[in-house]
Amino acid sequence: xxxxxxxxxxxxxxxxxxxxxxxxxxxxxxxITIGRLATELGMSKSGLFAHFGSKEDLQLATIExxxxxYVDEVLSPALSEPAGIVxxxxxxxxxLSYVARDVFPGGCFFAATMAEYDGKPDxxxxxxxxxxxxxxMGTLERTAARAREExxxxxxxxxxxLAFELxxxxxxxxxxxxxxxxxxxxxxxxxxxxxxxxxEATARGRTALGSVRQRRG
Amino acid sequence: xxxxxxxxxxxxxxxxxxxxxxxxxxxxxxxITIGRLATELGMSKSGLFAHFGSKEDLQLATIExxxxxYVDEVLSPALSEPAGIVxxxxxxxxxLSYVARDVFPGGCFFAATMAEYDGKPDxxxxxxxxxxxxxxMGTLERTAARAREExxxxxxxxxxxLAFELxxxxxxxxxxxxxxxxxxxxxxxxxxxxxxxxxEATARGRTALGSVRQRRG
DNA sequence: ATAGTAGTAGCACGATCGTTCGTGCTGTAC
DNA sequence: GTACAGCACGAACGATCGTGCTACTACTAT
Numbered sequence: 001x002x003x004x005x006x007x008x009x010x011x012x013x014x015x016x017x018x019x020x021x022x023x024x025x026x027x028x029x030x031x032i033t034i035g036r037l038a039t040e041l042g043m044s045k046s047g048l049f050a051h052f053g054s055k056e057d058l059q060l061a062t063i064e065x066x067x068x069x070y071v072d073e074v075l076s077p078a079l080s081e082p083a084g085i086v087x088x089x090x091x092x093x094x095x096l097s098y099v100a101r102d103v104f105p106g107g108c109f110f111a112a113t114m115a116e117y118d119g120k121p122d123x124x125x126x127x128x129x130x131x132x133x134x135x136x137m138g139t140l141e142r143t144a145a146r147a148r149e150e151x152x153x154x155x156x157x158x159x160x161x162l163a164f165e166l167x168x169x170x171x172x173x174x175x176x177x178x179x180x181x182x183x184x185x186x187x188x189x190x191x192x193x194x195x196x197x198x199x200e201a202t203a204r205g206r207t208a209l210g211s212v213r214q215r216r217g
Numbered sequence: 218x219x220x221x222x223x224x225x226x227x228x229x230x231x232x233x234x235x236x237x238x239x240x241x242x243x244x245x246x247x248x249i250t251i252g253r254l255a256t257e258l259g260m261s262k263s264g265l266f267a268h269f270g271s272k273e274d275l276q277l278a279t280i281e282x283x284x285x286x287y288v289d290e291v292l293s294p295a296l297s298e299p300a301g302i303v304x305x306x307x308x309x310x311x312x313l314s315y316v317a318r319d320v321f322p323g324g325c326f327f328a329a330t331m332a333e334y335d336g337k338p339d340x341x342x343x344x345x346x347x348x349x350x351x352x353x354m355g356t357l358e359r360t361a362a363r364a365r366e367e368x369x370x371x372x373x374x375x376x377x378x379l380a381f382e383l384x385x386x387x388x389x390x391x392x393x394x395x396x397x398x399x400x401x402x403x404x405x406x407x408x409x410x411x412x413x414x415x416x417e418a419t420a421r422g423r424t425a426l427g428s429v430r431q432r433r434g
Numbered sequence: 435a436t437a438g439t440a441g442t443a444g445c446a447c448g449a450t451c452g453t454t455c456g457t458g459c460t461g462t463a464c
Numbered sequence: 465g466t467a468c469a470g471c472a473c474g475a476a477c478g479a480t481c482g483t484g485c486t487a488c489t490a491c492t493a494t
Contacts, residue, residue: 009441026336030248034482046484047442055482106336115332118396119243119323130396164405165412168389172381175388179335179347188381195382199416226471251452263454264472272452 013051015041017065020058024066026106028116029059029125059125066109067132074098075139085152085197085205086212088143088166092193095170096186099177107178110136111171137163152205165196230268232258234282237275241283243323245333246276246342276342283326284349291315292356302369302414302422303429305360305383309410312387313403316394324395327353328388354380369422382413 019040024032034055038048052058078090099108106112114133117126140163147153153162173189176182198206236257241249251272255265269275295307316325323329331350334343361376370379390406393399415423 012441027247028245028333030244033480035480044443045482046444049483050441112332112336114392114396115329116245118392119329133396161405161408164389164393164402165386165409168385168406168409169382171389171392172385175331175335176381179331179350185381188378189385191378192382192385195416199412229471250450252450261473262452263474266453267472 009051012043013061014065016048016051016058017062020062021066021069021109022105024062024106025104025109025112029062029113030116032059032062034058056125060128063113063125063128063132066104069103070098070110070132070136073101073103081212083143083146084150084208085147085201086208088140088147089193089197089209089212091140091143092166092170093190096173096189099174100183100186108171108174111174137167140166147205150204151202152208153200154202157200162196162200166193169193169196226268229260230278231282233265233268233275234279237279238283238286238326239322241279241323242321242326242329246279246330247333249276249279251275273342277345280330280342280345280349283321286320287315287327287349287353290318290320298429300360300363301367301425302364302418303425305357305364306410306414306426306429308357308360309383309387310407313390313406316391317400317403325388325391328391354384357383364422367421368419369425370417371419374417379413379417383410386410386413 016037020032020037023037023040032055034045034049038045041048052061074091074094078087078094081087081090095108104112110129110132113129117129120126141159144153144157144159144162148155148157148159153159169189169192173185176185176188197209201209233254237249237254240254240257249272251262251266255262258265269278291308291311295304295311298304298307312325321329327346327349330346334346337343357380358376361370361374361379364370365372365374365376370376386406386409390402393402393405414426418426
């Protein structure tokens with residue numbers, strides 16, 4: 001049995017947040033309970049609670065933890081691809097892979113929390129959730145805009161509209177995969193992304209996408 | 218003050234379910250509380266509870282009530298349009314209108330409950346929610362299939378894929394309208410539906426869609 | 435060796451959860 | 465007029481909620 005060390009606090013805190021994020025992806029951020037969380041981690045309610053000033057603080061910290069996990073699992077891999085349409089495609093595929101890999105047990109953490117808070121009145125938690133969502137959509141949009149600048153997308157293409165439609169397919173896949181226990185919805189989303197991208201792509205854009213596919217195939 | 222009549226039971230039950238569905242669209246079906254519901258309706262917890270054998274029964278009844286409202290507000294209006302691509306378009310527009318009209322205060326009831334239960338283990342409530350979702354997607358799919366039979370959609374068009382992509386746009390609009398308090402996402406979805414339908418439509422299909430648009434001015 | 439600090443546990447609080455029970459009122463049926 | 469069914473109520477149950485307060489332990493710094 002390891003005794004608590006000087007630096008165990010941060011370690012414990014991390015473990016709490018990891019478990020909290022996992023639980024929240026299933027039961028929602030409001031569904032998290034200090035008691036359940038403590039039981040899950042084999043510690044006392046009060047011991048756990050002492051790491052946070054309030055449940056709201058815990059929720060906010062959980063979101064930040066999940067954001068970091070999202071960056072590591074979805075954003076970072078895709079950012080190694082060249083900016084433009086290839087990266088845009090990579091972002092979509094990265095998200096679908098993240099869903100397929102069950103990075104969070106209940107599906108995408110942010111999809112779950114967005115759905116949980118979208119009808120609720122404003123508040124710190126809701127605001128942070130909305131901010132995360134906005135940031136992700138912004139990434140898609142900026143990547144699409146860059147692709148258009150590179151001449152890979154039609155000049156008339158609306159980056160925000162394209163981001164909206166891509167994100168819609170990704171979100172729908174996330175829901176249906178879990179709701180119907182059917183991973184084939186990931187391929188439906190891939191199909192949708194492919195259709196949408198090639199429809200908006202210029203010849204140069206299609207070439208860029210094609211060369212990636214060849215490099216991988 | 219009205220005294221209870223012989224038939225007041227059903228009336229009260231209906232009022233309970235109406236309020237329960239409204240609350241659930243905001244806070245989720247698990248977020249419903251007998252106490253809050255009773256307070257909201259100005260009656261006692263026990264009096265309310267007596268109408269249902271358990272909270273789960275209340276949840277199931279709430280879903281059935283919401284399903285009826287959905288039929289009235291979304292399905293029925295669209296079913297007066299001629300079968301095929303016109304009806305498919307009408308179903309999408311009907312859904313967007315239903316979101317815009319705030320039929321449920323927290324956005325689409327079924328989007329909210331689907332998101333709430335998609336990561337949870339099976340159970341009667343989850344199963345019913347999944348069934349509702351499947352039925353709606355099935356309606357979109359069958360309508361698309363019919364449109365293809367009518368020669369309004371390309372022979373190579375996959376009705377289920379099309380239904381998935383349309384539904385994705387509708388769902389995304391539902392989330393973002395409320396999350397960002399920005400009704401313009403409804404137009405984003407309209408744009409997506411239009412793009413998708415015209416891309417899959419034959420000349421005959423486009424004519425059918427066009428004549429409707431003209432008829433409406 | 436001593437004081438101080440970080441981390442955890444124990445215990446208790448008021449509130450609220452879903453649920454049960456007994457009671458009373460009202461309108462209908464005999 | 466009396467019995468009954470339908471409906472709602474208040475009180476109370478054990479459980480769990482978020483949140484404090486106190487005490488103990490292990491480590492660090494002096």
